[in-house]
Structures are given as C-alpha cells and as structure tokens.
Amino acid sequence: MTSRLSRAWRNGIWRLALASAVALAIGWWLHAIAACLLAVAAIWLSLGAYRLRGFARWLESGRRRPDARGSGLRAELEHLISSRRRASFDEKRHLVGLLRAFRDAAAALPDAVIALDGDHRIQWFNAAARHLLGLKYPEDVGGHVTNLLRAPRIVDWLRQGGIDPLNDQPSPGDESLRLNLRLIRYAGDQCLLIARDVSQLMRLEQVRRDFVANVSHELRTPLTVVHGYLDLIEPEQMQEYEPILRELRNQSRRMTQIVEDLLTLSRLEAQHEIPAERVAMRPLLEALRREAVALSQGQHAVSIEIRSPQDLRGSPKDLHSAFSNLVSNAVRYTPQGGRITLRWETDALGGRLSVIDTGHGIPAQHLPRLTERFYRVSTSRSRETGGTGLGLSIVKHVLQLHQARLEITSELGVGSVFSCVFGPERLLEPQAVVALS
Ligand code: ADP
Secondary structure (H helix, E strand, O other): OHHHHHHHHHHHHHHHHHHHHHHHHHHHHHOOHHHHHHHHHHHHHHHHHHHHHHHHHHHHHOOOOOOOOOOOHHHHHHHHHHHHHHHHHHHHHHHHHHHHHHHHHHHHOOOEEEEEOOOOEEEEEOHHHHHHHOOOOOOOOOOEHHHHOOOHHHHHHHHOOOOOOEEEEEOOOOOOOEEEEEEEEEOOOEEEEEEEEOHHHHHHHHHHHHHHHHHHHHHHHHHHHHHHHHHHOOHHHOHHHHHHHHHHHHHHHHHHHHHHHHHHHHHHHHOOOOOOEEEOHHHHHHHHHHHHHHHHOOOOEEEEEEOOOOEEEEOHHHHHHHHHHHHHHHHHOOOOOOEEEEEEEEEOOEEEEEEEEOOOOOOHHHHHHOOOOOOOOOHHHHHHOOOOOOHHHHHHHHHHHOOOEEEEEEEOOOEEEEEEEEOHHHEEOOOOOOOOO
16 A cells, blocks of 8 residues: 555646746747746646645545545545555454453453452442442442442451451352452552352351361260270389370370370351450570470470560460460471570561571471461371371461461571561550559
8 A cells, every 4th residue: 555655646746847847948938938838837836735635624524434535645645544544443343342352351251350440449340249339330330449349358358458358258149158359459559359159168167167066065975085085094003004105195195195196276257256365485495395395305405595675466375376386396207415495576667576496397388288287297206296287277367366476597507497477466565564652
C-alpha cells in the first residue's frame, strides 16, 4: 500500500511538472511566463483544496468504503486509511470476543470471583458471588467491598492487605457455608477476590479431628491403668524380666506422651481464640532454663539472654508448652558438652524468642517439613530420646493462635536456632513496680 501511495505521490509531482512545463511554453509564446505559471499554480491549489475538503468529509463521516475512485493520491490515502480501519475493527471485535469468552468462563466458575479496583470498589462479580457472598446485581456494582461484606474478620483481613488466604470464614449469605477467601493482585492495584466453598472439606476435617481426639481420649484410661501396674512392679525384684519390664515402662510412657500430645493438638486445633493475658518473659525464661537443666542432668551449659524488658500478650500456658517443646528438643538433639541459649529480644518489628543449640543440626531439605505431625529427621534418634514427633506441630499451632511464626535455621554439625517471631501488637511494656515504704 505504501509503494502505491508513493507511486501516486510521484505521479502527482510529474503532473505538476508537466502542467508547469506547458504553462512555461504557453507563457513564453504569449510573453507572459509569470502569469501562466501563476494561473497553473492557482488551478493546482484550488483542485488540491477541493480534494482535501472531500477527503476531510469522508474522514468525518467515518464511512469505511473509500469515496474516491481511481488512482490519485487521495484515492490511495482513503484506501490506506480504510484498510487500517478495517484491521483495527477486526482486532477490536476479536478482543471483545475474547473478553466475552473470559467473562463467560469466570461467570460459570463455581468459586465466587469479584473484580475490585484500587479503592476496593466492586467492578464486576460472577453468579457464584451472589450465592456465596450474598451480593446483589446490579445494585452492588460500584459499592465498596467492606460496606457489602461486613463480617469483621473479612474487613480486618482486607484492611491488612489480604496477604495470606482467610480460612474457614462463614459465608455472609448463608452461615452454614464455610469459605476460603483469597485476594489476588493484578495490573497494578486491581484485585480479584476469590471465595471458595470449603464446607465439605471443613466437615471432613472436623470428622478427622473428632476421630483423633476420641481415639486419644479412649486410649488414655487403658494406658493409665497399664502404666500404673507397670509402676507397681519393681524390675529389681524380678531379675530375669528386668530388661523387658524397663522396655515396657519406656514404651508405655512414650504412648502416654503421644496420647497427651495428640489431645493437646486437638484442643489447639479446635481453639479459635486465646486468652490475652500478660506473659512475663523473665520468669518464663528462668522457668524454661530450670526445665532444661533438669532434663539435661548436667550434660549441657544452659544460659538465658534477656535483651528486652517487654512482655508478651497471649496464653501463658500454651506459650510455655510451645517454648518448652523447643527447649526439650535442644537438650535432646545436642550431644553432651553442648551449649543451649534461650534469648528474648524485641524491636519495632516485634519480639523474638530463640532457642539456640550447638547440636547435631538439621539438613536443609528437612526444614520445610519439620512441623508436620510425626515428621522426624532421624526416627531412631527421636525415639531414643523419647520424642513423639508431635512437638513442633504443637509449637506451630500455638504460634498460629498468636499470629506468630516459627523460623528455623540450622547447620549440620554446628547447631540450630528455633525462633518464635511475634508481631509488635503482641508486645506489652513492662509493668511498673510500685515500691511500698
Ligand atoms: P520429636 O518428638 O521427634 O523431637 P518434634 O516435632 O519435636 O518431634 O521434632 C521433629 C524433628 O525435628 C525431630 O524428630 C528432629 O529430627 C528434628 N529436630 C527438632 N528440634 C531439633 C534440634 N534442636 N536439633 C536437631 N533436630 C531437631
């Protein structure tokens, strides 16, 4: 097309040159060269202005077919523009088709999908959003999502940026439905709010939890009886059965501990709220140190470093149980002569309780799975030291209830650091001590 355009342009120049030559010849013959050239220029400009007007009218009309016939510059320009218009129209139609197909697919999703703008105003939502989130079409389009989904948990979650998914949220439209909400960012500040119905999954999860809790509960009584009778028998009085009796005692103690840990986990899983009590860190660390010393029986050097006077807000009993699991692991997985340090420190980002040991260390590939139930790096070492494989699961659950997280760093043969990291909202200023005279 462009070569046709330049050919038309060249032809135009030739025609102008020819007309000027003819005007020159006539002018020379009539002795009026300037007048003839002026006349040709005037005719040429008028013709150009007339064609330009026609071209402008055609552009304005928006008609797709070119007006001009023939092969002049204007005809070529109209052809060029109309073919570009056609291509852009086809492209637009293709894009609109794609957009419709995408919307139809999103509308047919069983999950609720809401498109939000940067201010969290609803731009669009699918049919499932009406059912799962109780939204109404078209009234709710353009509304602020927190005015329409008013559950305080959803509002808080959205305010905090919705970084992690929000689990087990009752549906605002139907309380019997449980939802999992996710916020996905795209194209700068736009977001997709996706809600999935996980009621069935939650029911199965509840059945699993109840089953584990019931089995653990049922095992507790017979185990207490077995354990009690075994304690009554002194191995020294039955020399030939002594090793068997000792092993029986050890195993029944381990089973009792597993049952207790499973019951603790069931209780933590069922718990959604925790007490907001002051957890005094200095006495807690001192108690943990005493426990470590008792467990270590003089085999390790245990020290505490309290670098901040601040305390924590939460459940003293659960936090003690979590920290004491970490301390017990440090003692059990650190060879004789090793060092164990309990450190408490805070800054503007929050608080950190670290249990640092100079033990065996953990290979990096095991770190992400350590908090899974019954996951052990070395099963024999865990059993030898009386481990249940549930300690770190308990730690993870307790920390989750406190909106805190467990960070683990470890180097083989050098040692490990298990840190419980709390947000600044969990920190409490030290209590003022009133001196009585
Ligand atoms: P266990 O009762 O077996 O100790 P835990 O859940 O407390 O179960 O820990 C899981 C696994 O993580 C342990 O079996 C052990 O292999 C590893 N582990 C935990 N703490 C330490 C530590 N301080 N040093 C080395 N390994 C550890």
